[in-house]
Amino acid sequence: MANDRGPASRRWFRGGGPWRLAVWGVVALLLVVPSLCFLVQAVSPRLFGQGRAWWTGANVAAAWHQGLGVALAHSVVVGAAAALLAVVVAGGLAVVVERTTAVGRGATVLGLWAVLLCPSYLIAVGWEEIVLRAGMLSALGLWSPALQHLVLGPVGVAVVLGLKGVPFAYFALAPSMAAVGGDLEHAVRAHGGRRWATLRVLGPLLLPAVLSGLVIVFAESVGDFGVASTIAATAHFPVATYLLYEAISTFPVNFGVAAVVGWALVGTVGAALLVQSGLLRGRSFAVLGSRGRAARRRQLGWRGQLGAAGFRAAFFLLALGVPVLGVLFSSVLVPFKGFGLSALTLANYRALLGVQGLAGPIRFSGEMGLVCGLATVALGAVLARTMAASQRGVAGRLLDLTLVAAVALPGVVFAAGYIFAYDLPALTRLGIVLYGTVPLLGMAYVANAVPQSSRILLGPFSQVRDSLLYAARVHGAGTSRAWREGVLPLLARPLLWAFLLAFAGIFLELPISELLAPPNVVPVSVAVLRVLGKADIGEGTALSVVAVLVVLGVVALALGLFRLLAPLGWRRWSEGTGGAEHAGVRAARRRAGQVGGPDAAVGAAREAA
């Protein structure tokens, strides 16, 4: 007689009991413990042999003295501006994609994924290469000091961070944008409400999605290091992440000050989450229902189509086109020689080929990206499922908070935290030698990538109805087959995209690679840094271009294989999309004769509903 109380029970479906304990164990080992090991040094440097005091406020004072107040204020201001810009642009894109018949809606979603895949430092470097004195505009004879001043300053930092944040805001907003409307809109109109009244009544229903978008872009922006170390540094505009980097990259290394900055970053994001929670307290904004009728798409005339296309083209030009052009030209342009065929050269690429052993770093980072990317997606999926299943409980909210806070911590914090946590003499005495090994590097890669991955997957996992699992099980499938055949195919595309995002992030990751890579291996980013260190910027950008091409090749290969090998039903379900759309919305769309529109329910739809 079977005694299957436990994993086979509803607790398994809901993610409770031992399951949750295991999840928290992994989160603690990967994220919480290393972060705390680093952050605790703000007040207790002696704990890890970084000072004499068990308890001190000196690091706080030192951080303040080094400009923490100003840097944090800068971070908050550019973060808030970036969040606002991202939500406004993403709102516009969501309206075009979800509420109109604009041509190329699927391509828009794919474009957003491309922006997501592009590292922020690459976008920033691209813009720098365009506007700098020796840049592309100069070669074209269009250099303008005013434009350089604008881009290489607070405005430029906020705009680049905002453009980079648009995909996050879009994936938070789009599901609600698709769902708010339909019957709700008709109800307002039927009771005498005009266009303005409709907006006034339905607008607040978007509030959770808007706040969710604002918070996630804000967290990404204040924790960003790519723009901080490029545009912000060039413009002498100190932000918190760069202050943190300076504290641990200059001699003497000051981990205490860096930890204080880390606390400040976590606290800033925590405050943003509190504001979000306060604004939404006790209010229900559920807009996604299985019986809901999706909003009818607005038919666009040629003027509307032109406007929608222009808006999207402008966004992608600024977010991808210009910076990619900048990086590309920087890698093939001879500085200060004008703009002509004679000024173009492949010398940087030839020089790269001449550098010995570059294939090794590319192979190593590729393998790490593959293995750690898969591990990241697996863990991200588990975390997303756990959060989706327990979002109203304290544990679910705490996990959510932990992961959002982790987004605000730059990779360098994890890297330093891993050194402290896994190089302890106590661990060595126990025979656990992880420091200086590839597995520890892999763990740090996963820890760095998993908060973003879990948030990307949270929306799709929240939208999977439990009844699909139950149906599989009552019709004879065990738990693993129920997931494998009944649910995971629905999530195939979001999982694929989450993997590609993790792969790209890991392949090009710098601070963790620099601090944790074992002496005998060289990841791509470290190789780029070495080339930059001994050669000119052109060679560095050339290597960046090669690295990004490798990533794009992997993305194209993965998408091609998915198209070729995935069964028809898998592809139909998420055709031209980044994720699984809420079944009710899809059904309602079909009723309204809108089959085939691009979907967009990837991201933080949980907050939206």
Added chain:
Amino acid sequence: MTKTLTQRWPLPGRALAAPAAVADAASDQRGENPGRQADGAPRVAVDGLCKTYGAVEAVSDVSLVVEPGRFLVLLGPSGSGKSTVLRCIAGIEVPSGGSIRLGGTMVDGPGIHLPPERRDLAMVFQDYALWPHLSAEQNVAFALKRRSLERAERRRLAREALERVGLGDKAARFPGELSGGEQQRVALARALVARTGLVLFDEPLSNLDADLREQLRIDIGALVRDQRATAIYITHDQAEAFALADVVGVLERGRLVQFGTPEEIYRAPASAFVARFTGLAGELAGTLADVRGEQAVVQTAAGALTGRLLASGRPGRGASAEVLVRPSAVRLAGEGEPGLDGEVLDGAFRGWGYEHVVALAGGRLRNVAAPARVPVGRRVRVQVDPAGCLVALRPAERR
């Protein structure tokens, strides 16, 4: 199919279930299970079932038995616990107490919980629960994987099942390409294709419009009976329950308050709640004037009414009581016929005739039948058939 009921209301605390021995699930497969019919339909015995969510008691001490091949409908309003009972039987919920036996196998009990996939049952869900990435045929064939059949055989059986529900030409379609009714037919085919002995229905018609509900209800009844499976069906619609059921269980706030044939439930409801939930034309308050055996006379403001007394014991004259009037018991009196005086408030054409709402002294009656429309405001008399009246004592008057 026999029409005998294992249990009649009132339940004696615990159901008269099969012998308590826990049989090995393997014995089912060898055909040695005494609780299963030769064709595999199990006897379902629920004993003292409880389910709590934190401090909320969703189901409390529910006991019932469904004989092999019988069709049980659990009827109750929202929140009465009927879904929870069904999900416990399916294995989706783990009971907080009590036991469930399918055939001779205890699937839930102290320290025992058999997962859903090992209970050999099928289920139709309220939201259909069709996998959107699988075609109609693949959805149906999924349920056959447990039978270890060849792929071609699974396809053939799935197509056959789809033919039976009238969707043979739509086997290649995906759920998103089917209407709500067609999706529910696919779900029905999936539930029936593996010929499991037990089929569960979780309000399968609640998302469909009236015409489709009626058609699918007929199909469900015919297909399940044709398969000779034991079926448990939950609904809040008494018409649906009476049309489908061999036996009906009425749930109120997590408790099973009556268990019997549809006729018993309708004619002899165990309480005013059951009477109200199974359909009334109206209620008239008054005082008890006389009690003769099971019959009682109540003096209402509109006049004296006779009905079957719901409460047991010997209530005294003058006690506060209510007369609960079934729709089938009221009609407009003809010229010169006696009846209760009233005024027509509303009239509606029903195809077979007209139904009126009539205001009486002390209350109003709906569903008052007449062959022709009577204008609103006209004074009329209403004839009330004592056979369709039930007398319920007010709570304070019960002995």
